[in-house]
Amino acid sequence: MLLFLGAFLITQNFHNQYYYLAAFTVLQYIILSQGWNILGGYTGYVNFGTGAFFGVGAYTSAMIVKTFKIGKSAPFLELPILFIAGGLVAALLGLGLGYLTMRIKGIYFSISTLALAFVTVTIILNIDALGGATGLYIIRPRKIPFFTNYMEFLFLVMVALSIFAVAFARYIENSWIGRGLSAVRDDEDAAECTGVPVLKLKVFATMASSTLMGVAGAAYPYFVTFLEPISTVSLDVGVNSLAMPLIGGTSTWAGPLVGAVLLGIIQQIALVTLSPEYSLLVIGILLVSFVILAPEGIVGLFRKFRASLKK
């Protein structure tokens, strides 16, 4: 609540658009990486298809904006509706994926999620109502009451969503669900034998994970104002959502948060400071270094450091 109030005060007193635009991307990745970690970190199922869920959320939201035009009559209600719709449709896709692929494990599951991203692109390309390859324009409102700019409002909503995503992941991690998911990750057969409802938990994890990804996607159309499938359902989204928890640490909710904030900020700084080649090189080196030097992520490294201090 304090964080949200702080963010609200910032929007009322600070009007430099750049920081809101850059922060939007970082917040988007906080939600995505928390989503990815529920399935990839807690449950051990590596998902390369984040782009598909993100894209489904984005297209759902864009279609609602274009069809119902809620923004004009209820500007404050529009975004929550978009998030709920984007999250729900992505959750349905997650449910489908869960049932279809949950008997597949390891790399085979990962490849099927990658395939899902390609299938999603192909489907969007072939549906004219979704704009196909020519894309969809989504014009965001230029003004909204209480804010000097719509982007400030979008930023505030993203802060709220990020807090929700972190709290949701933390709740799962600390509840019986999280313990069940850990049991599935460590040894699925043993978990099944000891009475853990493995299939139900896996389907729940897939749905929870994809809901967060869909919610993150639902905000994207108003940010970028133009959707086309190749850049929306992009492998970049998948790779970033995976790299951030890996860098931060996958075993706890703090890992994706730290990874997303760190990598997200570095990427935003590199975008406007380093020359293009160096920018990509620095990010690549950082990723490799973290994987080698801190295989359990920054949070793991921090825990080790604290343990060694106690000794």
Next chain:
Amino acid sequence: MKLLKRFRIQNIVGFLMGSIFISGLFAPSVYAAEPLKIGLGMALTGGLAAAGKPAKLSIEIWRDDVNKNGGIMGRPVEIIVYDDQTKPSNVPAIYGKLLDVDKVDFVVSGYGTNLIVPAMPIVMDRNMVFMTLFGLAANEKFEYENYFQIMPSGPNPLTDWSEGFFKLASEQNPKPKTIAILAADSEFALNTAKGARMNSKKYGFEIVYDGKYPPGTPDFTPIVRAIKAKNPDIFYVGSYPPGSVGIVKAAKEIDLSPKMIGGGMVGLQYTSIQMNLGKTLNGIVNYWFWAPEPTMKFTGIEAFLSKYQSEAVKYKYDPLGYYLPPFAYAYVQLLGKAIEGAQSFEQQKVADYIRNNAIDTVVGKVSFGKNGEWAKSRALQVQLQNIQGNSIDEFNRAGKMIVLHPEEVKSGNLIYPFPGWQ
């Protein structure tokens, strides 16, 4: 010794004070001309980098030209470019940084519709002039009055793009009757195919084949065979570079020889592809933006191309640079001339000047219509003729890319019907 020390200290202090005073005298002339900052995001890595890098070079050539002549209204031009990595999601933050942190005076767009549109809300919020580079109908939904687009597609981009091709076909005797349309499943190609369908109807051609192919199609032989089976009089293609090469090669291989072939093939304008295809290009009629024909020698174009070509060799960019570079130079040149014409750095005054005046650039005299597109289309239809081999000298002079349309820049006549593959 003490005296000596004091003397030295006094000397040093005196020297410093004198320096400060003298530098103060000269300071106004040094700092009077605050740079005119122009900012943009450009695809310097990623899928569009091959076009984005030469575009950046062209903008820098313009900056140097202007600064050599004393800048714009006495202010030297400074260009701030960030790499958008060909990712639309990077564009909003880049323009936010340019406007709110770098405090640029003007912004221009990156290359292509996908990378123009994400910057629009930010530019519109500030009512700024927005010169853009090769967006296809990007302002159709926004209807932003200070948007100006340099690609000469015309006020109705969808149909104007292929209007010349269809007009030429309709003027032939006997008039062709049937047409096959093939397009890549991508934004530009689908739009050009849509325009081709509308023009087919307008000029009374019967569409006997209307298909699309996924980008990345490795082999076009089955598609081209299917088209050959329909025996169309015209084969209109909307394609990207890999598809353009693949379709030309497949058509040659199975000898698909309609009476007219080409239309909206991206890539045939690139020197590397021209050198790859060589004589095979003879007879193809395609859209073009600039060709080294006597009718296209606008003021400054040759001087620009000479500078561009000497630099392009160093970086291994397109060695001739006839496609995008002149327009990348022109869109900033036009902005600079508008500032001088309006005698103001105010956004609205500059925008009004652009809207109300025809401005001379290296790509000709440009005036804009209501939607920020060229008031009158100058999408060229060019036929490749007299190509004897694959050397670069085949493509850097007049007589090879014959301009057939529009009439005011026409440089030769159409060879009709298509003479067959060589």
